Amino acid sequence: MKKIEVEHLTFSYDGEQDVLKDVSFQIEEGSYTTIVGHNGSGKSTIAKLLIGLMEAKSGTITVDGIKLTEKSVYDIRDKIGIVFQNPDNQFIGATVADDIAFGLENHQVPQEQMQRIIERFAQQVNMSKYLNSEPTKLSGGQKQRVAIASVLAIAPQILIFDESTSMLDPQGKAEINALIRQIHQASGMTIVSITHDIEEMANSDHVIVMSEGQVVMNGTPEMILKREQELVELQLDVPFTLKFIREMEQNGISLKDEIKMEKVVE
Numbered sequence: 370m371k372k373i374e375v376e377h378l379t380f381s382y383d384g385e386q387d388v389l390k391d392v393s394f395q396i397e398e399g400s401y402t403t404i405v406g407h408n409g410s411g412k413s414t415i416a417k418l419l420i421g422l423m424e425a426k427s428g429t430i431t432v433d434g435i436k437l438t439e440k441s442v443y444d445i446r447d448k449i450g451i452v453f454q455n456p457d458n459q460f461i462g463a464t465v466a467d468d469i470a471f472g473l474e475n476h477q478v479p480q481e482q483m484q485r486i487i488e489r490f491a492q493q494v495n496m497s498k499y500l501n502s503e504p505t506k507l508s509g510g511q512k513q514r515v516a517i518a519s520v521l522a523i524a525p526q527i528l529i530f531d532e533s534t535s536m537l538d539p540q541g542k543a544e545i546n547a548l549i550r551q552i553h554q555a556s557g558m559t560i561v562s563i564t565h566d567i568e569e570m571a572n573s574d575h576v577i578v579m580s581e582g583q584v585v586m587n588g589t590p591e592m593i594l595k596r597e598q599e600l601v602e603l604q605l606d607v608p609f610t611l612k613f614i615r616e617m618e619q620n621g622i623s624l625k626d627e628i629k630m631e632k633v634v635e
């Protein structure tokens with residue numbers, strides 16, 4: 370089943386220049402999709418439109434079979450949890466526990482259930498020891514764990530990560546990537562991750578490559594690898610491409626392999 374369907378989406382911040390130009394793609398329920406591309410190619414704009422923060426100029430977004438409209442936006446937002454780039458911008462609570470509680474209070478979860486839910490999700494992100502700590506005093510990776518626990522607590526069906534590891538050191542990145550994979554495997558949630566992380570991209574089910582407001586490639590990591598020359602032409606720079614190839618080879622996939630081509634949605 371399709372969890373997200375984006376059709377002919379066009380968007381402009383200033384009413385003049387389109388930063389998204391006729392963007393269409395579909396995301397399967399339970400899949401792990403990465404969206405990659407240059408800075409400024411329109412990736413975050415897609416995330417903002419998916420959660421209804423802004424209105425498209427034209428085109429449609431359908432989430433879980435519901436078309437995004439002014440009326441349905443709150444129902445759709447309930448289905449989506451989003452973790453942003455800068456963990457410092459997402460804290461509201463004085464302690465980690467307060468922070469996880471914040472979303473739950475907004476969802477009118479009864480007080481007696483609250484503590485149990487907080488403990489459960491703190492444990493899932495391996496932050497049980499820090500429930501009484503001040504979020505601002507944590508490391509970058511720990512802050513993102515808390516942000517992830519806060520969105521998981523409201524039981525979304527879709528998790529969006531908008532460059533959630535880009536401000537972290539290599540260890541923090543690796544920890545958060547492992548956590549995302551673990552959540553995906555354990556919950557079967559639909560995951561959409563905007564990323565510059567080649568390892569994450571190589572390990573995802575589905576890659577959407579954006580360039581200048583358009584989807585230029587869309588398929589499995591193996592398919593994208595087959596079109597290596599186009600990646601180079603797109604100037605997703607040579608180191609990027611080489612790193613991607615190396616990553617795929619470490620995953621046992623090489624250009625020489627007979628790769629089963631899957632249907633591209635374009």
Ligand code: ADP
Nearest residue numbers: 382383388406407408409410411412413414415
């Ligand atoms: P990405 O996430 O791929 O880096 P964005 O979606 O953030 O790209 O940006 C796409 C384009 O829209 C860029 O040209 C960027 O400068 C522009 N843009 C992003 N946010 C705003 C904004 N709030 N106001 C005006 N222009 C914006």
